[in-house]
Amino acid sequence: MPCSSPSPVHGLPGRFITFEGGEGAGKSSLAEGLxxxxxxxxxxxxxxxxxxxxxxxxxxxxLLLAGAFNASGPQAEAVMFALARSDHLSKxxxxxxxxxxxxxxxxxxxxxxxxxxxxxxxxxxxxDELEREAVGGCRPDxxxxxxxxxxxxxxxxxARRAGAAVDRFEQESLAFHEAVRQxxxxxxxxDPRRCRVLDxxxxxxxxxxxxxxxxxxxxxLDAPRPx
Amino acid sequence: MPCSSPSPVHGLPGRFITFEGGEGAGKSSLAEGLxxxxxxxxxxxxxxxxxxxxxxxxxxxxLLLAGAFNASGPQAEAVMFALARSDHLSKxxxxxxxxxxxxxxxxxxxxxxxxxxxxxxxxxxxxDELEREAVGGCRPDxxxxxxxxxxxxxxxxxARRAGAAVDRFEQESLAFHEAVRQxxxxxxxxDPRRCRVLDxxxxxxxxxxxxxxxxxxxxxLDAPRPx
Numbered sequence: 053m054p055c056s057s058p059s060p061v062h063g064l065p066g067r068f069i070t071f072e073g074g075e076g077a078g079k080s081s082l083a084e085g086l087x088x089x090x091x092x093x094x095x096x097x098x099x100x101x102x103x104x105x106x107x108x109x110x111x112x113x114x115l116l117l118a119g120a121f122n123a124s125g126p127q128a129e130a131v132m133f134a135l136a137r138s139d140h141l142s143k144x145x146x147x148x149x150x151x152x153x154x155x156x157x158x159x160x161x162x163x164x165x166x167x168x169x170x171x172x173x174x175x176x177x178x179x180d181e182l183e184r185e186a187v188g189g190c191r192p193d194x195x196x197x198x199x200x201x202x203x204x205x206x207x208x209x210x211a212r213r214a215g216a217a218v219d220r221f222e223q224e225s226l227a228f229h230e231a232v233r234q235x236x237x238x239x240x241x242x243d244p245r246r247c248r249v250l251d252x253x254x255x256x257x258x259x260x261x262x263x264x265x266x267x268x269x270x271x272x273l274d275a276p277r278p279x
Numbered sequence: 280m281p282c283s284s285p286s287p288v289h290g291l292p293g294r295f296i297t298f299e300g301g302e303g304a305g306k307s308s309l310a311e312g313l314x315x316x317x318x319x320x321x322x323x324x325x326x327x328x329x330x331x332x333x334x335x336x337x338x339x340x341x342l343l344l345a346g347a348f349n350a351s352g353p354q355a356e357a358v359m360f361a362l363a364r365s366d367h368l369s370k371x372x373x374x375x376x377x378x379x380x381x382x383x384x385x386x387x388x389x390x391x392x393x394x395x396x397x398x399x400x401x402x403x404x405x406x407d408e409l410e411r412e413a414v415g416g417c418r419p420d421x422x423x424x425x426x427x428x429x430x431x432x433x434x435x436x437x438a439r440r441a442g443a444a445v446d447r448f449e450q451e452s453l454a455f456h457e458a459v460r461q462x463x464x465x466x467x468x469x470d471p472r473r474c475r476v477l478d479x480x481x482x483x484x485x486x487x488x489x490x491x492x493x494x495x496x497x498x499x500l501d502a503p504r505p506x
Contacts, residue, residue, distance in 0.1 A: 107412040108365060111358045115351075123350040124342075131338045135362040138335060139413075142369040185334040186366075 057272065059149070061246075062190045066096075066149035067271050070160040072239075073198035074232055076208030077252045078259060082198065083156045085260040086267055089278040090154055095271065098148040101158035102136070106143040109136035126173030133164050134186040141190055149190070154271055161187060162195060162247075166235030170228050194270040196263050197240045198252040202229040205252075284499065286376070288473075289417045293323075293376035294498050297387040299466075300425035301459055303435030304479045305486060309425065310383045312487040313494055316505040317381055322498065325375040328385035329363070333370040336363035353400030360391050361413040368417055376417070381498055388414060389422060389474075393462030397455050421497040423490050424467045425479040429456040432479075 058065050069086075071079040083099055090097045104113040112132060115121065121129055137160070148155050161183050168174045206229065240247035248266045250259055264278035285292050296313075298306040310326055317324045330340040339359060342348065348356055364387070375382050388410050395401045433456065467474035475493045477486055491505035 108358065108361050108409070111409075111412075112362060115355045115358060120351045120355040121348075124347045128342045128347040131335065131342060132359065132362070134335050135339060135359070135366055138366040138369065139362055142365065182335070182338075185338075 059193050061193050064149035065152040067154045068192045070157045070192040070195045072162045072236055074205045076205035077198035077200045079158050081256055096153040098153045098155045105140035109140045112136045130168050130174045134182040137186040162239050166232045169235045170231035195247045197236050197247055197249045199249050200252040286420050288420050291376040292379040294381045295419045297384045297419040297422045299389045299463055301432045303432035304425035304427045306385050308483055323380040325380045325382045327371055332367035336367045339363045357395050357401045361409040364413040389466050393459045396462045397458035422474045424463050424474055424476045426476050427479040
C-alpha cells in the first residue's frame with residue numbers, strides 16, 4: 053500500500069521519516085516497532101541508517117569508526133558525511149521514496165549538525181551549505197527526536213555494549229554529549245513543522261505509542277494504535 | 280539538438296565522453312576544441328571534470344589537493360574518490376545526459392584506477408567494486424586516452440604552471456608517472472569498444488581532428504571536420 057498522496061516536502065510518493073537523538077535513546081528499537089506496525093498494515097517500509105545506508109557510505113562508516121579520518125580535521129569530516137549522505141540518498145532513499153515506500157532512517161542531517169556543532173570547527177553556515185548540497189529538496193517529512201538526560205543514555209549504551217569496544221562517538225566527555233543534546237533540541241525548536249520531541253525516559257511501549265500518532269499522520273493513516 | 284537515439288551504454292538520451300591521460304597530455308585543450316565543434320552544430324554540451332564537478336565533489340577536491348587526507352591511507356582515498364564520483368554523477372552528469380546533452384568529462388574512473396594502481400595499496404578487485412558502487416550502469420560511451428611520453432607531459436605541465444605551486448599528483452616520481460601511463464594503456468587495451476588511444480605528441484589540431492572522428496561517430500553525426 054503506497055502513501056495516499058505525494059509528500060508535501062519532496063514531491064515523491066513515499067514518506068521520509070528520520071530518528072534523531074543521543075546514544076542509548078532507543079532510536080533502533082523505536083524504528084523496529086514502527087516498522088512492524090507499518091508492515092502489518094501492508095505498507096512498504098525501508099529501514100536504513102547513517103552514517104551508511106548504501107554500499108559506499110557503509111565503507112565510509114567503517115573507515116570513519118576505525119579512525120581513518122581522525123587527522124583530517126572537522127571540515128573534511130563534515131564534507132565526507134555530506135558525500136556519504138548524497139550517495140545514500142541517490143542509491144537507497146530516493147528509489148524507495150519513488151516507489152512509494154515509507155523510509156525509516158536512523159540518524160540523518162540533524163545528527164551531523166548536533167555532533168559537528170558540539171565538536172566545533174565547522175560553523176552553522178557551512179553546515180547549512182553542505183546540507184543543501186547533499187540533500188537538495190529531499191528533506192524528511194517527519195523527524196522524531198528522542199530526548200534523554202545524557203547520563204541515562206550513556207548508561208543504557210554501556211549496558212547494551214556489555215564489554216564490547218567503545219566507539220569514537222561514545223568516548224567523548226559528558227559536556228560534549230550535553231552539547232549534542234542541546235543541539236538536537238535547538239534543531240527541533242527551529243523546525244517545529246518537521247520535528248517532534250519525544251521523552252525517551254518513558255517505557256518503550258509508551259514512546260512507540262506517541263511516535264505512532266505522528267507517523268500515522270505523516271503517512272496518512274488514521275489507526276490510533278501501533279500494534 | 281539532442282543525440283539521435285539513447286546511449287547503448289546507459290540508456291539515457293545524451294552521450295557521456297571522458298578524457299584520460301597523464302599530466303600535460305592536452306585533455307583540457309582537446310575538450311575545449313570538441314566542445315566548440317559540437318556547440319557549432321547546435322548540440323547541448325556540458326564540460327565537467329574530476330575530482331570535482333559538483334559542489335560537494337569540488338569541496339572534496341580542494342581538501343584533497345590541500346593534503347587533508349594524506350594520512351588517511353590509500354583505501355580511504357579510493358572510497359572518497361568513489362563518493363565524490365557518485366555525487367558528481369547524480370547531481371551533474373545524469374541530469375545532463377537525461378536532457379540529451381553531450382557530457383565531456385576531464386578524467387573519470389580510469390584515472391582512479393591508473394593513479395591508485397600506480398600508488399599501490401588498493402587492489403584491482405576493490406577498485407572494481409568501488410567503480411560499480413559509484414557508477415552503476417552510467418559508464419562512458421567513449422573514452423579518449425591521450426598518450427604521451429612521461430617526460431614530455433611533465434615538461435608541458437611545468438611550462439603551463441610557470442612558477443605556480445606543484446600539486447601533489449605532479450610531485451610524484453618519473454617511475455610513478457610511467458606506471459600511470461601504463462595503467463591507462465592497459466585499461467584501453469582491456470576495453471577497446473569504449474576506449475580510443477590518441478597520440479598526444481601530435482599537434483593539437485591533428486589530435487582534435489582524430490578525436491572528432493570518434494566523437495562524431497559516438498554522437499551520431501557524420502560531419503568529417505571538427506571546425
